[in-house]
Amino acid sequence: MAKRHASRADRIGLRAAMADRLLPFMVAAMSFLAALGLAGSIAAGALATHWLSGAQGLMTIEVPTPSQPIAANGPLRQDAILTLLQATPGLTDAHLMSKTALAVLLKPWLGAAASDGTLPIALPAVIVVHSSGKAPDAAALGVKLASVAPGTLVDSGARWAERLAALTTSLRASAAAVLLIVALVAASVVAVAVRAGLSQRREAIEIIHGLGALDSDIANQFALRAMRLAATGGLLGGLVALPVLAWLGILSASFVTNAPAGGNSLIAALPPLLWASPVIFTLATALIGWLAAQITVRGWLKRLA
Amino acid sequence: MISFSHVGLNYRRAGSGVANAVALDDVDFEIPEGGFRWLTGPSGAGKTSLLKLMYLAITPSSGRIDLLDTDTSRLDRRGTALLRRRIGVVYQDFRLLRHLTAYDNVALPLRLARRKEVQVRADVSELLRWVGLAGRLDHRPEELSGGEQQRVAIARAVIARPSLLLADEPTGNLDDDQAERLMHLIRSLNRLGTTVIVATHNQGLVARHPAPVLELHDGRLTRHG
Incomplete structure (x- = not known):
């Protein structure tokens, strides 16, 4: 019975030693999970950036007894503060929150009394201030405003922004940990497949070694095979993950943009990095497959001789 | 030398009284x-x-x-x-690779030495013909008799001079x-x-x-x- 000769690329006939049925699918599953992890990291970053841009540029000023003049024949306290804010460099907008809006805001705590004028005390005026770029120093601004209308309080979004930044860092670190774990699991899967191939061809490898094969000759045969199988799995997992990620992207669009959920196109739903994920995962899994096979084979050969 | x-x-x-x-x-x-x-x-x-x-x-x-x-x-x-x-070695038990043909078994030392495939083909075919295995190039060891396997082993040992x-x-x-x-x-x-x-x-x-x-x-x- 005639057989095909070993191919030029498979010069020592070892590449077929690795089983090729299961490995790509297991690596594909790992790639799919990694794609979800990567998407989570990107989404957390986008969400945090969106929220931070709002929080960092916003301050609220509370002016107690706003309808009293700051001095005899002087302007009302709230007007004096508003005038001062509008003249402060770096503040793009300063406007008085309407009594209706304030009543809506306080309704959960004060009920109908917030709007029907039955409260025994006067509510403070609330001035909403937007800044361009970095907000002015809230403490310094507070001192300046209090000198005009004593008791005026400045509440900046800085503390809120710090908490958001910490949350974002945590989410990104978690996503990175997930990616690392997935990569290690993928490497382990490759290593197990390589070890099975080595055991299956132990006698052949001993003979080839005896004929003068370098460790690299043998390791490269397994590594090339593992690289191809892992890359196939990486590509498969990345492609399968794309529609899922696009769907999640469409659902989450309203959280990071002003578009309504489901209103974005498929193309716009994903950031460019995720569109490139099949290519990235193909390359990454190829590298993981190559390295895992090289390390496994070389270690095995050292124990053999 | x-x-x-x-x-x-x-x-x-191991296991015997003799160290x-x-x-x-x-x-x-x-x-x-x-x-x-x-x-x-x-x-x-x-x-x-x-x-x-x-x-x-x-x-x-x-x-x-x-x-x-x-x-x-x-x-x-x-x-x-x-x-x-x-070093060329003819083993008593031949030590041929069972998953490779006679041709590929003999070609192994040349391929390990990175010889060009054209040269490998010429040398291996010539030597296998010389040892009387011209018609058995594509047979695996299990399809060869003991004597034929031994000749393949010999050819593999001497192919790289x-x-x-x-x-x-x-x-x-x-x-x-x-x-x-x-x-x-x-x-x-x-x-x-x-x-x-x-x-x-x-x-x-x-x-x-x-x-x-x-x-x-x-x-x-x-x-x-």
Whole structure:
């Protein structure tokens, strides 16, 4: 019975030693999970950036007894503060929150009394201030405003922004940990497949070694095979993950943009990095497959001789 | 040159009362480059152990071995592999790769040496034709008879024109005609400068091809010359 000769690329006939049925699918599953992890990291970053841009540029000023003049024949306290804010460099907008809006805001705590004028005390005026770029120093601004209308309080979004930044860092670190774990699991899967191939061809490898094969000759045969199988799995997992990620992207669009959920196109739903994920995962899994096979084979050969 | 200087080899015997079994004891000889030696002795005398030391499958327990002017004790893994490429071995049990054809088995040493495939094809086809296997290139070992497998093993050992050829009972499965053809091939290589050591029980073969003899008994060299 005639057989095909070993191919030029498979010069020592070892590449077929690795089983090729299961490995790509297991690596594909790992790639799919990694794609979800990567998407989570990107989404957390986008969400945090969106929220931070709002929080960092916003301050609220509370002016107690706003309808009293700051001095005899002087302007009302709230007007004096508003005038001062509008003249402060770096503040793009300063406007008085309407009594209706304030009543809506306080309704959960004060009920109908917030709007029907039955409260025994006067509510403070609330001035909403937007800044361009970095907000002015809230403490310094507070001192300046209090000198005009004593008791005026400045509440900046800085503390809120710090908490958001910490949350974002945590989410990104978690996503990175997930990616690392997935990569290690993928490497382990490759290593197990390589070890099975080595055991299956132990006698052949001993003979080839005896004929003068370098460790690299043998390791490269397994590594090339593992690289191809892992890359196939990486590509498969990345492609399968794309529609899922696009769907999640469409659902989450309203959280990071002003578009309504489901209103974005498929193309716009994903950031460019995720569109490139099949290519990235193909390359990454190829590298993981190559390295895992090289390390496994070389270690095995050292124990053999 | 091949040089054994006071070489000893002990095998550990697990589970037996004996700590070590002496396979070779104070073996001392030299073979000049291009020399030919028969290696004889009764079964268990240490012939295969001596050959294993020469093809670097094992290391000695004591003494020093120089192969092809290289002190084997100083070789790292890469150096060992590269020296092995200069040594052709005909194993008693053939040691062919079962998943490869006769052609690919014989081509292995050339492919390890990164020879061009065109040259590999020409050399392998020619040699397999010479050993009478022109029609069996694409057969795997399991499809070949014992004699055919032995000829494939021989072809693989000599295809790269090794500097040292070691053969362990190379004519064991061959008929007289084939054995003579093999000896003709080995002698031809020897005349071209290959150092040859052939282990055999076949005293008739030794008588027909006179050459110095290394004779082992109980791991000791009892005759050299």
